[in-house]
Amino acid sequence: MRRAVGRATYEAAPNIALIKYWGDRDAELVLPNNSSLSVTLDRMRTRTTVSFEPGLPQDTLQLNGRRASGQPLEDVVELLDVIRARAGIRDRAAVRSSNNFPTASGLASSASGFAALAGAGARAAGLALSGRALSQLARLGSGSACRSVYGGFVEWRAGRRPDGRDCYARPLYPADHWPELVDRVAIVRDAPVKRVRSALAMQSTVSTSPQYPGRLAELPRRAARMRRAIGARDAETLFELVIEECDSFRLVCETTDPPLDYLTGTSRRLLDGVRAANASAGRPIAAYTHDAGAHVHIFTTRGDLARLRRALDRVPGVERWLTLSPGGGGRLVRAAPYGAGPGAP
Numbered sequence: 001m002r003r004a005v006g007r008a009t010y011e012a013a014p015n016i017a018l019i020k021y022w023g024d025r026d027a028e029l030v031l032p033n034n035s036s037l038s039v040t041l042d043r044m045r046t047r048t049t050v051s052f053e054p055g056l057p058q059d060t061l062q063l064n065g066r067r068a069s070g071q072p073l074e075d076v077v078e079l080l081d082v083i084r085a086r087a088g089i090r091d092r093a094a095v096r097s098s099n100n101f102p103t104a105s106g107l108a109s110s111a112s113g114f115a116a117l118a119g120a121g122a123r124a125a126g127l128a129l130s131g132r133a134l135s136q137l138a139r140l141g142s143g144s145a146c147r148s149v150y151g152g153f154v155e156w157r158a159g160r161r162p163d164g165r166d167c168y169a170r171p172l173y174p175a176d177h178w179p180e181l182v183d184r185v186a187i188v189r190d191a192p193v194k195r196v197r198s199a200l201a202m203q204s205t206v207s208t209s210p211q212y213p214g215r216l217a218e219l220p221r222r223a224a225r226m227r228r229a230i231g232a233r234d235a236e237t238l239f240e241l242v243i244e245e246c247d248s249f250r251l252v253c254e255t256t257d258p259p260l261d262y263l264t265g266t267s268r269r270l271l272d273g274v275r276a277a278n279a280s281a282g283r284p285i286a287a288y289t290h291d292a293g294a295h296v297h298i299f300t301t302r303g304d305l306a307r308l309r310r311a312l313d314r315v316p317g318v319e320r321w322l323t324l325s326p327g328g329g330g331r332l333v334r335a336a337p338y339g340a341g342p343g344a345p
């Protein structure tokens with residue numbers, strides 16, 4: 001057995017999917033049925049330090065300064081076990097993770113968390129992984145995390161191989177590709193705190209929604225058109241496609257048995273508000289999208305931001321608005337061998 005090299009700190013940001021990952025061809029290896037596409041966001045970061053320590057009896061997890069146990073700890077241990085097996089080490093780890101945004105807000109998608117854990121854990125265990133290999137490792141923690149390894153516009157290729165070797169994220173365009181594009185995020189006040197884990201919810205959609213096969217069939221064309229619209233910075237086409245995709249995602253959720261309803265009254269008022277703003281402008285000035293939660297991301301351009309704000313800022317039930325842009329990918333903050341003195345992470 002080789003000894004663990006020590007500690008590393010890695011930072012990653014959440015991403016919002018424009019084409020959603022929803023359904024696996026292999027749930028164990030987290031191999032999806034369809035390729036997905038996302039934007040990594042700026043300003044919000046998860047920073048995670050993994051420290052492999054000889055003699056530590058078990059893995060520990062601190063989330064935002066508090067000792068965590070139960071499911072969050074089990075999920076972390078599972079990914080650490082993969083890392084240990086690959087690195088040929090046995091040491092247990094102390095993991096400290098914090099978000100610079102409210103964790104309970106529902107914006108703390110598992111994406112930034114598992115991308116940061118994979119980045120810190122791999123480096124602390126002495127593994128030198130390529131971006132592709134790191135995305136594949138993060139994917140095992142939470143599918144969408146594989147996209148947070150990269151900044152800007154990112155594609156997660158579903159691949160076909162049963163072993164998942166052709167399933168990974170890759171960067172399409174960097175964060176500064178389209179400076180005009182903004183994501184106004186509405187944090188809604190009535191969002192429930194507890195919800196079914198996405199990994200289980202999507203399995204239920206795959207096995208019960210009569211709309212799911214139709215969605216899968218239409219996705220390759222939508223994704224190809226979306227990639228072209230992003231490449232050409234064609235906001236109107238992108239906004240139409242983002243709405244179409246979000247509606248398709250919501251349809252398969254609502255036709256799942258039992259139905260999955262992630263939206264609240266406030267979320268629905270926001271979706272209606274975007275539709276009304278586009279109708280009154282006579283062109284798509286914005287697009288809404290949401291994940292398996294109630295907060296709503298609204299994409300628009302800087303040129304139409306004031307108009308969008310006039311249309312939506314008074315929608316009741318919004319606790320807070322954030323204005324975000326595409327942001328950078330995951331990055332190593334520090335690394336040090338075990339036992340390094342003060343100043344080490």
Ligand code: PMV
Nearest residue numbers: 017020021143144198291292
């Ligand atoms: O990565 P997970 O297992 O949390 O699933 C993410 C599911 C969605 O956020 C709804 C879609 C996506 O592609 O991010």
